[in-house]
Amino acid sequence: MKLSYYPGCSLTGSAREYDQSIRELAALLDIELVELADWNCCGASSAHMTDHKLATELSVRNLELAQDEGRDLLVPCAACFHSLRAASLSLQTAKTYTPKFEILHLTTLLSRPEWLQKISARVLRPLSGLRLACYYGCLSLRPPAVTAAADYENPRGLDLLVESLGAAALPWSHKTECCSGSLTMARPDIAISLVGDIVQAARRAGAQALVTDCPMCQANVESRQPAGAEKEPALPVFFATELLCLALGDQKKKKSFREHLIDPTKVMAALDSENAGSH
Amino acid sequence: MSDPAISPAQGSSRLLMDLHGAGLDVSACYQCGRCSAGCPVAAYLDLLPMQVVRLLAYGQEDQLLASHTIWLCASCQTCTTRCPNEIDIAGVMDFLRQRVQAQGTKPAEKRVAAFHRSFLRSVRRWGRTFEVGMLGAYKFRTGDLFSDLKLGWAMMKRGKLRLLPRGIRGRRQVRKMFTKGGRGKPT
Ligand code: SF4
Numbered sequence: 001m002k003l004s005y006y007p008g009c010s011l012t013g014s015a016r017e018y019d020q021s022i023r024e025l026a027a028l029l030d031i032e033l034v035e036l037a038d039w040n041c042c043g044a045s046s047a048h049m050t051d052h053k054l055a056t057e058l059s060v061r062n063l064e065l066a067q068d069e070g071r072d073l074l075v076p077c078a079a080c081f082h083s084l085r086a087a088s089l090s091l092q093t094a095k096t097y098t099p100k101f102e103i104l105h106l107t108t109l110l111s112r113p114e115w116l117q118k119i120s121a122r123v124l125r126p127l128s129g130l131r132l133a134c135y136y137g138c139l140s141l142r143p144p145a146v147t148a149a150a151d152y153e154n155p156r157g158l159d160l161l162v163e164s165l166g167a168a169a170l171p172w173s174h175k176t177e178c179c180s181g182s183l184t185m186a187r188p189d190i191a192i193s194l195v196g197d198i199v200q201a202a203r204r205a206g207a208q209a210l211v212t213d214c215p216m217c218q219a220n221v222e223s224r225q226p227a228g229a230e231k232e233p234a235l236p237v238f239f240a241t242e243l244l245c246l247a248l249g250d251q252k253k254k255k256s257f258r259e260h261l262i263d264p265t266k267v268m269a270a271l272d273s274e275n276a277g278s279h
Numbered sequence: 280m281s282d283p284a285i286s287p288a289q290g291s292s293r294l295l296m297d298l299h300g301a302g303l304d305v306s307a308c309y310q311c312g313r314c315s316a317g318c319p320v321a322a323y324l325d326l327l328p329m330q331v332v333r334l335l336a337y338g339q340e341d342q343l344l345a346s347h348t349i350w351l352c353a354s355c356q357t358c359t360t361r362c363p364n365e366i367d368i369a370g371v372m373d374f375l376r377q378r379v380q381a382q383g384t385k386p387a388e389k390r391v392a393a394f395h396r397s398f399l400r401s402v403r404r405w406g407r408t409f410e411v412g413m414l415g416a417y418k419f420r421t422g423d424l425f426s427d428l429k430l431g432w433a434m435m436k437r438g439k440l441r442l443l444p445r446g447i448r449g450r451r452q453v454r455k456m457f458t459k460g461g462r463g464k465p466t
């Protein structure tokens with residue numbers, strides 16, 4: 001499989017481990033990614049929220065680049081995915097554009113049955129014993145008229161993915177609650193309170209960590225996480241692709257997760273001792 | 280929370296016409312409250328989403344444009360997704376925010392507005408967001424120089440902040456999008 005790839009700005013900076021793990025995973029799954037040459041920022045929430053016309057124009061340039069390539073376009077960032085799809089739909093409604101390619105969301109793609117099968121067949125290191133709260137956030141799901149997400153109120157894609165690695169995906173209450181990533185710089189007080197609720201809900205469900213596919217959620221939930229009570233360690237937030245690489249990748253290479261603001265070493269150590277015990 | 284007058288005598292028909300022009304329609308709202316029940320930032324708002332919708336239907340422009348709500352809306356799309364009458368409430372928030380900017384009046388949440396502006400300035404300049412430059416500009420605009428220094432340092436140590444911007448080849452194309460009367464133009 002060969003796909004065009006639109007990383008988006010976050011993945012070149014604050015979420016660079018997401019980009020790295022996506023590229024590594026693609027190689028493991030025989031997916032060839034061709035980065036869209038000279039792509040521009042999609043405008044993200046700031047354009048969408050304050051200048052619709054600009055938001056559309058920024059996305060149109062990217063859509064044109066992808067149209068020239070003709071391959072389906074993988075867009076891992078939820079905000080970019082949302083912007084590109086919204087622009088594409090508004091052009092299609094205006095009948096000025098007929099796309100020759102699909103805009104693909106990473107989790108939606110990988111949670112298709114054929115990919116899940118392929119993934120579970122290639123697991124080298126099962127993540128059994130790892131208890132995860134799958135956190136979807138907003139923009140890859142809502143509104144469904146833009147995202148075409150199937151189960152937008154109770155999505156299952158990430159759950160299926162981590163289950164195929166042997167981890168436990170817990171039922172919990174805040175799967176699709178907003179973490180207010182778009183306000184995190186200007187109103188950190190709001191972000192801290194919303195993130196606090198989300199993390200508390202994950203703890204209540206018994207999670208050792210969260211797992212997401214949204215780079216803004218990952219950064220926001222790690223950076224704005226209020227300190228828990230004494231016996232409550234901070235919960236790291238993994239990208240789904242990091243866990244996929246951990247389970248499927250070269251087992252001789254040690255994963256450091258050093259890019260994380262919340263150190264997941266303890267969670268990883270618990271996983272190791274669990275698996276050592278089961279051998 | 281303020282207590283907006285229901286069925287006020289005066290309202291802006293201009294506002295309603297522009298709303299229609301933007302492809303938005305709020306007239307089917309029956310005040311069920313679903314939008315507001317699911318709003319993650321409801322506790323911080325001076326007007327609940329359902330009040331925004333109702334005030335808009337009555338053309339109450341001044342109250343809406345002066346509200347904090349339109350800036351504190353995180354654009355999570357929950358309200359739009361759940362409204363039984365297909366009212367795009369998140370789209371309404373965008374519309375009102377853009378109206379404040381078009382009129383050049385002061386946004387009720389200066390920092391939020393300054394953040395969006397700094398973000399778009401960065402895109403205008405480089406074709407992509409350059410996080411360090413953008414955050415610097417935001418801090419300069421707001422005078423909020425010292426918050427999040429620790430966070431910035433933690434990100435820096437982890438190689439998460441690129442120190443030098445890298446512009447794209449097509450950045451002139453991108454810049455043109457801003458000069459056609461867009462909001463991201465220099466202020
Ligand atoms: S959900 Fe829709 S109909 Fe119900 S109060 Fe909100 S805008 Fe009105």
Ligand code: SF4
Nearest residue numbers: 318352353355356358
């Ligand atoms: S889009 Fe804005 S108003 Fe609607 S639920 Fe989300 S934060 Fe609240």
